[in-house]
Amino acid sequence: MKLIVCINHVPDTTAKINIGNDAKSIDRTGVTYIINPYDEFAVEECLRWKEKHSGEVVAVSLGGDTHKETLRKALAMGADKAVLLKDDAPRDSYSVARALADFIKKQSPDAVFFGKQSIDSDDAAVGLMVAEMLGWPSASVAVKIELTGDHATATCEIEGGHETIALKLPAVFTAQKGLNEPRYPSLKGIMTSKNKPIEEESPAPPQNKSEVVAMKRPAAKNAGKIVGTDVSAVPELVRLLHEEAKVI
Amino acid sequence: MKIVVFAEQRDGKFKKPALEAVTAARHLGAEVVALVIGSGVKEIAPVLGEYGASKVLVVEDARLARYSTTAYAKAIADVASKELPSAVFIPATSMGKDCAPRVAVKLNAGLAADCTALRLAASPMESSDVIATRPVYAGKALTDVRLTSSQKVFTLRPNVFTASSGKGTVASVEIFAVAFDDSDFACAVTEVTHASGKLDVAEADIIVTGGRGLKGPENFKMIEDLAAAVGGAVGASRAVVDAGWRPHEDQVGQTGKTVSPSLYVAVAVSGAIQHLAGMSSSKYIVAINKDKDAPIFSVADYGIVADAFEIVPALTREVKKLLGT
Ligand SMILES: Cc1cc2nc3c(=O)[nH]c(=O)nc-3n(C[C@H](O)[C@H](O)[C@H](O)COP(=O)(O)OP(=O)(O)OC[C@H]3O[C@@H](n4cnc5c(N)ncnc54)[C@H](O)[C@@H]3O)c2cc1C
Ligand SMILES: Nc1ncnc2c1ncn2[C@@H]1O[C@H](COP(=O)(O)O)[C@@H](O)[C@H]1O
Numbered sequence: 001m002k003l004i005v006c007i008n009h010v011p012d013t014t015a016k017i018n019i020g021n022d023a024k025s026i027d028r029t030g031v032t033y034i035i036n037p038y039d040e041f042a043v044e045e046c047l048r049w050k051e052k053h054s055g056e057v058v059a060v061s062l063g064g065d066t067h068k069e070t071l072r073k074a075l076a077m078g079a080d081k082a083v084l085l086k087d088d089a090p091r092d093s094y095s096v097a098r099a100l101a102d103f104i105k106k107q108s109p110d111a112v113f114f115g116k117q118s119i120d121s122d123d124a125a126v127g128l129m130v131a132e133m134l135g136w137p138s139a140s141v142a143v144k145i146e147l148t149g150d151h152a153t154a155t156c157e158i159e160g161g162h163e164t165i166a167l168k169l170p171a172v173f174t175a176q177k178g179l180n181e182p183r184y185p186s187l188k189g190i191m192t193s194k195n196k197p198i199e200e201e202s203p204a205p206p207q208n209k210s211e212v213v214a215m216k217r218p219a220a221k222n223a224g225k226i227v228g229t230d231v232s233a234v235p236e237l238v239r240l241l242h243e244e245a246k247v248i
Numbered sequence: 249m250k251i252v253v254f255a256e257q258r259d260g261k262f263k264k265p266a267l268e269a270v271t272a273a274r275h276l277g278a279e280v281v282a283l284v285i286g287s288g289v290k291e292i293a294p295v296l297g298e299y300g301a302s303k304v305l306v307v308e309d310a311r312l313a314r315y316s317t318t319a320y321a322k323a324i325a326d327v328a329s330k331e332l333p334s335a336v337f338i339p340a341t342s343m344g345k346d347c348a349p350r351v352a353v354k355l356n357a358g359l360a361a362d363c364t365a366l367r368l369a370a371s372p373m374e375s376s377d378v379i380a381t382r383p384v385y386a387g388k389a390l391t392d393v394r395l396t397s398s399q400k401v402f403t404l405r406p407n408v409f410t411a412s413s414g415k416g417t418v419a420s421v422e423i424f425a426v427a428f429d430d431s432d433f434a435c436a437v438t439e440v441t442h443a444s445g446k447l448d449v450a451e452a453d454i455i456v457t458g459g460r461g462l463k464g465p466e467n468f469k470m471i472e473d474l475a476a477a478v479g480g481a482v483g484a485s486r487a488v489v490d491a492g493w494r495p496h497e498d499q500v501g502q503t504g505k506t507v508s509p510s511l512y513v514a515v516a517v518s519g520a521i522q523h524l525a526g527m528s529s530s531k532y533i534v535a536i537n538k539d540k541d542a543p544i545f546s547v548a549d550y551g552i553v554a555d556a557f558e559i560v561p562a563l564t565r566e567v568k569k570l571l572g573t
Contacts, residue, residue: 013502013522017388026389037503093349094358119502122384123361128317128349137435138317140346143496153438157497158342159451161442163315167435177503178496209358209397213379216390218529224548226540233552234562237534238570240550245532247454247511248478248567 001055002109003046005079006100006127007039009063009070010120024212025090035070038115040077040182041175045145046113047078048180053147056080058107062099064088068198075193076185082196085203092210093121097129099203104134109170110150116141116174124174131172138172139165143179250333251278254324255296255304256343257286264451265339267299267411269404272366273337274300274414276378281305282419283327285320287313290421297419299411305424314437315343321350323426328355328399330424335378340403341450348403358395360402364508364529369394378402386502386525406450407508408529447481449500454480454511457500457527458488461516461537461556465493470560471515477567483507483527485517501526516556519544536560 011017011031018027035043046057059074061067062085071082085099104112112134114127131138139145139154143162146153150169155162157176185193227233227240241248251273255266273280282301284293286308293304307323324347328336336351338344340362352359365381380393380402395401449455456478458471468482475482484494486501500507502525512530517523519535519542527533528547535548536559545551552559567573 011385013386013525015385017385019389024391026385092358093361094352097349097353120385122382122386122506123359124345125349125352125359125361128346129353129359131317132321132350132353138346139435140317141342156342158440160446160448161440163437164439164441165435166438171435177499209352209356210360210393210395212391213394214392215384216392218383218387218390221528221547221549224533224535224545224551226545226551226553229553231554231558231562233554234559234566237550237552237563238566241511241532241534242570245511245549247532248571 001049001053002058002107003049003055003111003113004058004060004104004107004109005039005042005046005074005113007043007059007061007070007074008036008115008118008120009033009061009067010036010118013037013119019215019217024215026215033066033069035073036115036118038117038175038177041177041179042113042115043074043077043079044180044182045173045175047183049147058083060085060100060103062087062091062096062203071198072193073185075196076189077183078189082198084198084200086200087203089206091206092208093123093125093129094209095206097126097133098207100126101130101133102204103201104130111169112172114172114174116176127172127174134172136170136172137167139167140174141176142173143176145173145179249276249278250281250331251276251335251337252281252283252328252331252333253301253337254339254344255282255284256339256341257284257289257292260289260292262292262295263339263341264411265341265404265406268406268409269337269339270296270299270301271411272404272409276366276368278334281331281333283307283324285312285323290423293421294419297417298413300414300417301419302417304419304421306421307424307426309428311428311433314440316433316436317346317350318434319428319432321347321354322428322432324351325354326426327424335400335402338401338403340405344403348401352401355399355401356397357399357401358397360393360395362405363402364405364408366402383529387506387529388525405508407453449481449483449498449507450505452481453509454478455483455500455507455509456480456513456515457483457485457517458515459485459517460487460491468493470564474513474560474564474567477564477571477573478511480511485523514544515560517544518542519547
């Protein structure tokens, strides 16, 4: 079976975010990048499907040359092939989805995996946009997927519970934490990944449908009040919450 | 200016974020057309008039009793194609986040996801242009976004916009017919399971979160008791989830849920940058930590520097005394 996993290259979660000189994007100097955390669950799920049903796992990322680091990580985990849709231009979720959908259509895979959300743009949109562009069913924010022939049953997180979704391949899945425990690349995996080529393709130019008019820092919070250092502070805390903040 | 609002309901009850979205559209001065999708939901439609809808369109079909990503997206896009609004508002709930990207593609529209503020562009030339503020990098930065497509889709973060009734418009309620075929139900929800009586952190107006400083899962009893006393949900830091003390759906933070309740109580949580990313936009934050240098105090409105095992039970008692719960 042929499986495609779409992975994004994002600032480390500990990165301090500074606004760039254009006041529309971040200042990338000194920021370290990682594979988008949710995309690791997506890669892992593909590898498990492959181990069970045999086939091929292709990792794809759209972005500049730096995205190769993240593609290398997927190869080291065990992906068979990596493709960089090379493009440095800023793209919104629609534009990213369009390029990925074009690529996926040519490959006609059995399933495509995404993370539930990129932790840079926080859109949580690309996977579902691709599903719509391909006209495929989808299950988003999946924490469990079972496959019987070409029928999948996905358990997806919703507020206060779960939904079970029945769908037929080819389909799109977006991965949530809990779907699996991503493996660490083995030493052998890391070594062989260095010899695996990363193919490059040029996607169609962006067709953005949104523009960032400004980027700013969230308003800094005023230093709070230390109400006390022992249990005698409790009545005062409750009074403040009730009378000053009016939240209880 | 006209705005179509998808008013999500489950089990015949509107979700609070749906009422928030209708109110937000009214506050922009728009003519609000609300859309309700489901089976047997016409009866509940009129209440949307109180929040500002002048018209409510109802799409009914027995197969819509449960959510279906493809069918719901089709219904919303069909309504937007007919009404040609300046914007489509969808709550950024699980359901809304799932169908909005599909709606955007169907309408050839740009999507501004998980917006926390909306305003009209200053220039009169663009008077029907909604400028959306949306957090990026887990709230470490905010962007103002303009959609350049003719149709525009916005999802609104729950708990940020307030739901309030307006002058009490009486909405007209109309059935809107959508020509579904079986392929529209290609992915169907076959089962919905709810942890009984559990309030989700994403929906709660008050959250009490426990961290690793609680030392073990058994000590979450006191967190649950405090949450019950204030009518809130129990949240967890990632350290606690990774240790298996709490389920991952309770995790708050950059790789957990982003929350903005009225009150967030962080108990024995250090306040790592990834945790702050998910909760720092809460309206009021209380920190209880025995380390006065814990970073959580940098975002807290009120703090107590002391042992949680002493403070939390006393706090629960005091709250119960006040509220009579
Ligand atoms: C990629 C990535 C993603 C992440 N995503 C998230 C995320 O989404 N959410 C998240 O929460 N974390 C996330 N983290 C983890 C984060 O970095 C921290 O490790 C985690 O938040 C720490 O949890 P904690 O505050 O419960 O534990 P600790 O940091 O161990 O803090 C425990 C606190 O309890 C206090 N304490 C101890 N005993 C007591 C007592 N008796 N009374 C009062 N206070 C006491 C201590 O002073 C300390 O401040 C992520 C990390 C990475 C690398
Ligand atoms: N530039 C990209 N290249 C490849 N996949 C991407 C890219 N951006 C987003 N994705 C995928 O889409 C998912 C959702 O991203 P987003 O809609 O940006 O939150 C991510 O978890 C990735 O799986």
